[in-house]
Amino acid sequence: GEFLDRLPLHVLRGVGLSPEGLERLRLLGLRRVGELRRFRPPQLLAYLREGKALLTYLHGPWRREVARYPLGEGVEVQAVLEPPAEAHEGLFRHLARRLSGRLAPKAAGRLELLVLAEGLAFRGEDWPKRPVRGEEEVYLALVRAFQRSGALGLLLEEVRVRAWDLALPATQEGLFRQGGEGLGPLLARFPGALLRAEMVDPGALAPEWGFRFRAWEVRNEALSPSPRGGLREGKTPVGGLPGPAEGGAPAGPLAGWRTVVAP
Structure with missing residues (x-):
């Protein structure tokens, strides 16, 4: 309630309020959503053409649950180290080669690295500026994700890589x-x-x-x-x-x- 009341009126543009409707509300001296919520539903319907679309956002019913973000299609590869060993270039080259082969012809917009080291779980992510699919691009993204994972210097037992936000690049x-x-x-x-x-x-x-x-x-x-x-x-x-x-x-x-x- 209080958070909604403090919002400026222009945020209602995202839920159906037209520029003409926003101007009409400002002519009444309204600046905040809370001021508009003082209108009763019949008044809102009579004054605004898009009043019916705004009623649910202004007067409810509301729900506290937030919809889960759909992860979409993903690709995963993993490597188990026996015996456990520290991270090295060959490990990431191997993972990059396997992952880029499974990605083709698509490219990944986000890489997630899950590491099991000395009985502890670590996680790192990399969001490249451009989607990656080539072996060298994937390798560099894996290195960046590992550097953010906090597992540097530890003996790795398992490394799992997941590629998300897959898309087919336009050519x-x-x-x-x-x-x-x-x-x-x-x-x-x-x-x-x-x-x-x-x-x-x-x-x-x-x-x-x-x-x-x-x-x-x-x-x-x-x-x-x-x-x-x-x-x-x-x-x-x-x-x-x-x-x-x-x-x-x-x-x-x-x-x-x-x-x-x-x-």
């Missing part, structure tokens, strides 16, 4: 599919004119060691409209284009030898 193949389809006639007339730069080792000591050229294969896909290249990150592959490119690496020794189209 867009491209805006201009005709561009990819037009390469077929071009290669038929000029075989070997286009090459695809394939990344081999992003951490290579020399740029020319980090990639290799492959003959272009026509696929049913669209070319990226990005002016900075066709990679997902919008960068040009190492040695992929003759001359400097924004966001890319220095040109390799074969740049300019033949026309190169980034994948």
Whole structure:
């Protein structure tokens, strides 16, 4: 009662009060829900068009029970350590590989980590900024969840991981599919004119060691409209284009030898 009476009138917008109705109540000098509750039901119905929808919230009946939050679909993996051992990278890599395999093709918006260590139960959570599904993304989320669990330095007996808030990420193949389809006639007339730069080792000591050229294969896909290249990150592959490119690496020794189209 007292809590409801102190609420400002605009919160009733969420339960059916229209902007026009809110303005009419303010013309009467009302500012709080408690002031509106002094109206009798017939008065409320006569003055407000949406009065019938507000009656239940203003005059009841109310119930004290709160509906349980539906967890929805989830995926779970676990590992039992015999004998018990401290947490290590291999354990979380193993769990991440199994969990990402069970997630595919969906992604998880929340990861929950349950740990049994030295007879005590611990729990940690991680809410990634973006849903995760790749093995490396899941691994980093597991590490963060474990760091929040309070089980650091203890001998682990069992680790259970649950992924919640599963969703299928939206994907867009491209805006201009005709561009990819037009390469077929071009290669038929000029075989070997286009090459695809394939990344081999992003951490290579020399740029020319980090990639290799492959003959272009026509696929049913669209070319990226990005002016900075066709990679997902919008960068040009190492040695992929003759001359400097924004966001890319220095040109390799074969740049300019033949026309190169980034994948």
